[in-house]
Amino acid sequence: MATIQEVTRVLENLAPLRYQESYDNAGLQTGNAQDQVTGVLLALDCTEEVIEEALAKGCNLIVAHHPVIFKGLKQLTGRNYVERTIIKAIQNNVAIYASHTNLDNVLYGVNTKIADKLNLQHQRILVNKPQTLMQLVTFVPVENTEQVLQALHQAGAGNIGEYSNCSFQVEGTGRFSPSDKANPTIGKSGKHEQVQENRVELIFPAYLQHNIMAALKKAHPYEEVAHCLYALENTNQEVGIGMIGDLSENMTETDFLQYLKEKMQLQVIKYTPLSSNSIKKVAVCGGAGSFLIKDAMRQGADALVTGDIKYHEFFDAEGQLLIADIGHYESEVYTKEIFYELISKNFANFAVYLSEVNTNPIRYTF
The missing domain is CATH 3.40.1390.30 (NIF3 (NGG1p interacting factor 3)-like)
Incomplete structure (x- = not known):
């Protein structure tokens, strides 16, 4: 069985939480991320009726587009639909996850x-959104360049639109002198050394910086990894x-x-x-x-x-x-299909349902 965290990780691979607007509250709103998923109900909004539908269908995870908790809650007394929905979810061990403006701001959202x-x-x-990209420049011995590049690509660096494994490199001479306390991969302590190295450059989404740097340090042969990180003003063609x-x-x-x-x-x-x-x-x-x-x-x-x-x-x-x-509801109701396609493709050991509840608070007279 998959955990709630494993399901939400797949959703966040498409729509990282870092891409939500500052006023938003996307992410896991109730529930334990380590719980096993028994079933998933997909909705535009999470209401009391949607919680009841989830229980009737044996689902302990609701994935909604709109967060039910949007502002800070100071009380949980059941005085409005938000508080009643949260109380019902907690009482019945139903997790609620929202993918909101982060899903608005990605290419396939x-x-x-x-x-x-x-x-x-x-x-x-x-x-398109600016200031969501970074550039990494590092220096790698020629014979180790490919292994470092592969590690960086696997961590998410070097994707530009429909092109993957993108990088630039130029060969030059690296010079250094290890101290007596150093443990150099190449050369000896106290001796000046010259090595043929590649200057390697890659672009990556800024939110992946921690993963990219961890991959670089793990794959690079040097004890001290020379590198530069640059925040880019470029607009991101996949975010906006x-x-x-x-x-x-x-x-x-x-x-x-x-x-x-x-x-x-x-x-x-x-x-x-x-x-x-x-x-x-x-x-x-x-x-x-x-x-x-x-x-x-x-x-x-x-x-x-x-x-x-x-x-x-x-x-x-x-x-x-x-x-x-x-209409707001009418323009976003098909968001449920995005969740369905993504979760069904990645998980086969629990049921996934599209909510049948019409949560639109607006009615029309003709």
Whole structure:
């Protein structure tokens, strides 16, 4: 049987917790990470009804997109749905795990799921995040370079988009003099030494720094490993918010809205006044995406599909962009499918269920 920690580790390989926004509270919210998993229930939100569904299906782990604990709790008295949900989970030994803005901010997360539902082509992140990458420079004897590189690659260094095992190296001469207390791999104490070495450079996600340095020191033959670490300003093409892509063919605005309604299985769409513009390039953002209106326009989008647009924010389209507010729940409900595909692929010794509870707090009258 797998432990809760083993399941959440797989989720965090896709969406590291370091990529969540500062205001967020993703991660394990209740439960013991070392408990064995009896079953997993996947939901958008975790409510009392979802806890009851998990118990009925024999699941002791709920994986949700939205954290049920978002702000600090000073009491657990059952006075609101958050406290009641937590109490019910603890009383019944049900673990709750949330993958929220960290899943919003990765390439194959929430927004790619929407883009895939709309069959968008040439997909890319709408706004990439800077300052999430680092560069390692180290110096390795020529004959040991390959073993060090392999260790660094296995630890996660050297991946750039669809390319793996990426590095740069140039050969030169390393010079050093070991002290009397040194235990040199090459040369002798007190004697000046020259060695043919490779200068090796690799890029890696900043959150992997500890793993990368541990792998370097373990694989490197030297007693003292010369290295440099640089924080990069480069944007990370695999980390950021929103997605943008192209429809297979141009559509009128009316046809696109009908297409959107069918693909996302919507009851209602709020949208800006129609014009004579055709729709080809579409930006998407799960949840509340009004902060991306200007970015979508700068990227040449004809439409922005998102949720939670306020009255005055619709004016920001200025006739240049079709804004389609499909609702917060409706834009993110398919997040459950991401969890399902990932967990089912990696674990076969427990059941995984998509929650059947409609947690949408909004209803519509027609």
